[in-house]
Amino acid sequence: MATTPTSPSDAAVDYVESGSGQGPLLEVRNLKMHFPIRKGFLKRVVGHVKAVDDVSFSVERGTVFGLVGESGCGKSTTGRCVIRLLKATAGEIVYTMPDDEPVHIEALDPESLRMMRRHIQIVFQDPYASLNPRLTLKQIVGEPLVINNVSQGQDLQDQVAELLRRVGLSPEHMNRYPHAFSGGQRQRISLARALALNPRFIVADEPVSALDVSVQAQILNLIKDLREEFGLTYLFIAHNMSVIKHICDSVAVMYVGQIVEMTTTRQLFRKPLHPYTEALLEAIPVPDPRRDRHRIVLEGDVPNPADPPSGCYFHPRCAYAQDVCREETPPLAEHAPGHLARCHFAAELELKGMTI
Amino acid sequence: MADRAETILEVRNLHTHFHTESGVVRALEGVDFTLNRGQVLGVVGESGCGKSVTAQCIMNMVPSRGRIVDGSVIYHQRNGQGTEAIEITALPPKSREMRRIRGNEIAMIFQEPMTSLDPLYTVGNQLLEAINLHQDVDRTEARTLAIHSLDRVQLPEPERVFASYPHQLSGGQRQRVMIAIALSCNPTLLIADEPTTALDVTTQAQILSLMRDLQDETHMSIIFITHDLGVVAEMCDEVAVMYLGKVVEQTDIDTTFYSPRHPYTQALLRSIPRLDDDQDRRLEVIAGSVPDPSSIPSGCRFHPRCPEFLTGVCEQREPVLVQVDEGHQVRCHLYDETASSQPGTQP
Numbered sequence: 001m002a003t004t005p006t007s008p009s010d011a012a013v014d015y016v017e018s019g020s021g022q023g024p025l026l027e028v029r030n031l032k033m034h035f036p037i038r039k040g041f042l043k044r045v046v047g048h049v050k051a052v053d054d055v056s057f058s059v060e061r062g063t064v065f066g067l068v069g070e071s072g073c074g075k076s077t078t079g080r081c082v083i084r085l086l087k088a089t090a091g092e093i094v095y096t097m098p099d100d101e102p103v104h105i106e107a108l109d110p111e112s113l114r115m116m117r118r119h120i121q122i123v124f125q126d127p128y129a130s131l132n133p134r135l136t137l138k139q140i141v142g143e144p145l146v147i148n149n150v151s152q153g154q155d156l157q158d159q160v161a162e163l164l165r166r167v168g169l170s171p172e173h174m175n176r177y178p179h180a181f182s183g184g185q186r187q188r189i190s191l192a193r194a195l196a197l198n199p200r201f202i203v204a205d206e207p208v209s210a211l212d213v214s215v216q217a218q219i220l221n222l223i224k225d226l227r228e229e230f231g232l233t234y235l236f237i238a239h240n241m242s243v244i245k246h247i248c249d250s251v252a253v254m255y256v257g258q259i260v261e262m263t264t265t266r267q268l269f270r271k272p273l274h275p276y277t278e279a280l281l282e283a284i285p286v287p288d289p290r291r292d293r294h295r296i297v298l299e300g301d302v303p304n305p306a307d308p309p310s311g312c313y314f315h316p317r318c319a320y321a322q323d324v325c326r327e328e329t330p331p332l333a334e335h336a337p338g339h340l341a342r343c344h345f346a347a348e349l350e351l352k353g354m355t356i
Numbered sequence: 357m358a359d360r361a362e363t364i365l366e367v368r369n370l371h372t373h374f375h376t377e378s379g380v381v382r383a384l385e386g387v388d389f390t391l392n393r394g395q396v397l398g399v400v401g402e403s404g405c406g407k408s409v410t411a412q413c414i415m416n417m418v419p420s421r422g423r424i425v426d427g428s429v430i431y432h433q434r435n436g437q438g439t440e441a442i443e444i445t446a447l448p449p450k451s452r453e454m455r456r457i458r459g460n461e462i463a464m465i466f467q468e469p470m471t472s473l474d475p476l477y478t479v480g481n482q483l484l485e486a487i488n489l490h491q492d493v494d495r496t497e498a499r500t501l502a503i504h505s506l507d508r509v510q511l512p513e514p515e516r517v518f519a520s521y522p523h524q525l526s527g528g529q530r531q532r533v534m535i536a537i538a539l540s541c542n543p544t545l546l547i548a549d550e551p552t553t554a555l556d557v558t559t560q561a562q563i564l565s566l567m568r569d570l571q572d573e574t575h576m577s578i579i580f581i582t583h584d585l586g587v588v589a590e591m592c593d594e595v596a597v598m599y600l601g602k603v604v605e606q607t608d609i610d611t612t613f614y615s616p617r618h619p620y621t622q623a624l625l626r627s628i629p630r631l632d633d634d635q636d637r638r639l640e641v642i643a644g645s646v647p648d649p650s651s652i653p654s655g656c657r658f659h660p661r662c663p664e665f666l667t668g669v670c671e672q673r674e675p676v677l678v679q680v681d682e683g684h685q686v687r688c689h690l691y692d693e694t695a696s697s698q699p700g701t702q703p
Contacts, residue, residue: 070556182645183403212402212646213583217627217639224638239557242586246629246639269631283561285586287628289609293590297565298558301526354631 023096024058025201025233026082031055031091033077037306049306051077052088053257059201064227064234066248066265068241068280070302073254075237079203081106082235083120084113095119095201118148121194125206127186131178137164137189138174144196163192166229167222184215191222195230203235208243220247241284245269253277256305256313259332263339270353273341275318278351312344320349362439363432364545364577365391365414370427370445372409372418381649383409383422385601388677388685391545391594396571396578398592398609400585400624402646405598407581411547414579415464416449416457433461434544459490463543467550469530473522479506479533480518483540490541505536510566528559532566539570549581564590585628589613597621600647600657603677607684617686619664656689664690 033052036045052074059065067075081088084105093105095116108116124130131140142160145151151159161171167188178186187207194202204223208216224247226232238244244251245265252262253276261274272278279298300317303309309316315325324344332342343349372384384406391397399407412418414429429444447454458464466472474482483502487493493501506514509532522530531551538546548567552560564587571578580591588595588609595612597605597620605618616622626640644661647653653660659670669689677687 070558182648184645213585214402214624214627214642215645217629217641220629221639221641240629241557242629242631245631279558281631283557284631285560285564285584285590286631287585287589287613287625289589289592289613291589293568294565297561299562301528301559302556 021061023061023100025061025096026235027058027092027094027096028078028082029056029092029094031078031081031093032089033074033081033086034089047306050257050308051305052081055091055252055254055257055259057252057259057262059233059235060249061233062227062231063249064236064247066244066251067235067237067254068239068244068251069254070239072256072302072305074257074305075239075254076205078254079122079205079235079237083117083122083203084108085122098200118197119199120201120203121197121199122203122205123187123190123194123207126210127183127190128210130190131186133178136175136177137169140178140189141192141196144193148197150197159196160192163196166195166226167192168218182215183211184218187211187219188222191219191226195226198230199232201233201235203237205237206239207236209238209240216243223247241280253280256303256308258313258342259340260314260342261340262332263336267336267339270355271339272351272353273335273339273346273349274314274343275320275349275351276314278353279317281354282352312342320345362393363390364393365432365579366428366430367410367414368428368430370410370413370429371425372406372413372422373425374419374422376421379650382652383601383649384413385652386677386687387413387427387598387601387603389596389603389606391577391579393544393577394575395593396580396591398588398595399579399581399598400583400588400595401598402583404600404646404649406601407583407598408549410598411464411549411579411581414444414547415462416444416447416454418449431457431461431545433457456490459486459541459543461543462545462547463538463541464547464549465531465534465538465551468554469527469534470522472534473530475522477521478518479520479522479525483518483533483537486537486540501540505540506533508539508570509533509536511536526559527555528562531555531559531563535563535566535570539574542574543576545577545579547579547581550583551580552587553582553584560587567591585613585625597624600649600652602657602687603685604658604687605685607681611681611684617680617684617691618688619662619690620658623661623663656687666690 031052032054034048034050037047037049038044039046055078067078069075077086080086082093088106095103095105097103105116138160141163142156145156145159160174164171169185169188208219211219227234236248248265250264251268252259255276261277268277272281282295283298298317303313311327312325312330315321330342330344332340334340335346367387367389370384370387374381374383387410399410401407413424418424424445431442431444432439433442480502484498487498487501503514503518506517511517511529511532552563555563582588592609594608596603599620605616605621616625623642627642629639642661655671655673656675659665666689675687675689675692677685678692680686680691
């Protein structure tokens with residue numbers, strides 16, 4: 001961490017990418033986040049909710065990596081562990097600094113962690129809950145700059161104005177409070193705040209799912225533009241497959257705390273290898289009335305992560321399940337180059353993808 | 357399916373205002389649509405467009421600060437041979453007649469099943485309440501009916517669900533319970549207000565498929581309120597698009613998606629991310645955002661965001677609903693011949 005710029009003047013300027021620029025920007029290895037279940041007078045631990053159970057992935061520089069799944073699958077928990085809003089139970093989170101030095105985020109002491117957060121920022125789902133209603137835009141967007149001693153006075157004012165302009169807001173509104181803004185505008189404010197310290201990596205946790213349809217498109221385009229303009233890398237968490245398809249380069253599908261399939265977006269949509277991915281694709285309502293409305297519907301509900309089924313977690317809902325699925329947990333194996341799936345029959349099943 | 361063109365519900369020029377401390381909020385300012393018996397009408401729009409208030413007006417359940425100031429909702433009730441037109445908006449909300457219509461004739465399901473079920477009562481209790489209020493049956497019959505309606509919404513082990521409390525069920529199961537309660541008295545019209553918005557995709561697919569099956573079975577009419585155009589395409593026969601308290605376009609489902617006329621409908625369709633998109637395509641965007649209902653633009657309410665805005669016309673005069681084709685109404689100056697042919701309106 002000695003290389004992190006500490007003087008106020010150079011903290012906000014572009015980092016010098018002195019390293020080779022090769023390899024992944026972020027690597028997550030065997031990440032586990034188990035929440036204890038406590039019961040009784042003595043609050044004894046009677047079990048664990050395995051919210052994230054042995055998740056590994058890597059995010060290449062300048063790409064958008066998607067995490068998709070239904071509620072309770074652990075996608076947001078993974079995102080929070082990555083920027084250490086939650087301290088993971090086990091596993092490694094390795095971030096590559098601009099000079100190629102790897103940093104283990106899970107092992108950072110509080111002081112280094114604070115430095116680290118200049119590189120990694122997060123944008124939350126609900127723009128109504130993630131902005132302090134008692135602070136003005138200038139205070140919200142300027143807060144990271146003030147805390148990190150980057151700028152003050154007129155300098156701060158100018159930087160906030162510039163940030164607001166970059167996300168498409170008018171700098172004259174700097175002294176207003178969040179309640180004066182619509183959902184889409186608030187999400188722009190969140191993005192401006194995340195960009196204040198010139199991060200290289202942004203965790204976007206369902207950034208558009210609370211927004212109106214016509215505003216979603218604006219924010220998705222903005223996220224794409226900012227990526228090009230600042231060379232950002234994103235971990236993009238979403239439940240909407242159409243949004244994932246639009247913005248991500250590669251995707252991991254999660255189910256009950258585990259990654260069940262991981263590959264490039266194109267490959268995942270064209271040729272899914274896991275029955276759950278097939279079901280997810282099949283379940284999306286398609287805005288085309290001429291398409292056949294009757295189709296296969298997945299039965300049952302997402303299992304309770306405190307008490308997952310035996311064997312393959314998906315077997316009770318899987319149309320292709322056989323005896324082995326009930327008994328043996330399938331490994332996440334590579335079935336095609338760069339295409340991993342956690343299914344005993346990934347090689348044999350002919351699953352339905354989309355023609356894209 | 358025999359009586360194709362028989363109207364079941366007419367909403368005419370509905371205006372509903374809310375009197376709040378910060379002034380009058382004009383939530384509905386001209387909602388018109390017709391629903392035919394046995395059809396599924398989608399009411400689409402973004403937040404704040406008045407879709408839920410429309411549903412409340414049809415049920416005659418406008419919250420106390422709100423008032424229906426103009427327009428009418430007419431329900432055509434079948435009795436014996438013919439039909440009888442009942443003007444719902446003329447009935448007092450708490451009258452015996454209105455209570456009979458709610459539940460027996462028109463039922464409703466809401467977006468968030470957790471907040472519409474009472475956590476202190478079992479599912480069975482809440483189902484029996486609806487049945488006992490609306491049907492003249494004894495206790496054992498009521499129980500049989502209740503179990504049957506749980507079975508009808510494809511809940512596994514209906515007996516167990518009957519004895520459960522809402523928190524013991526998953527989101528999808530709760531929404532099934534809501535549907536069971538709504539359908540327990542065999543209504544002819546069902547209003548579904550965003551019934552799948554709070555659910556996961558695979559659960560949403562289950563609920564949509566269930567509602568399709570039930571509609572096939574009972575031929576009930578459904579008003580399906582949603583913001584999701586994908587859901588509309590899957591469920592509806594007709595679509596009414598709303599923007600800021602007005603219906604801006606109503607037509608059949610195919611026309612809505614393949615040849616919409618109103619610039620708002622067109623823009624909305626272009627702005628949604630689609631699965632069959634080219635990945636590098638930039639999404640087309642509707643400029644700006646939905647204005648606050650307390651500061652509504654003059655003239656056509658969509659004009660500040662409209663790509664086809666005509667200076668001198670759109671910001672000055674309110675467009676009226678015009679018929680552009682059979683069964684296709686649009687509220688836009690582009691299609692209003694009287695507006696564009698008038699001398700001096702265009703610079």
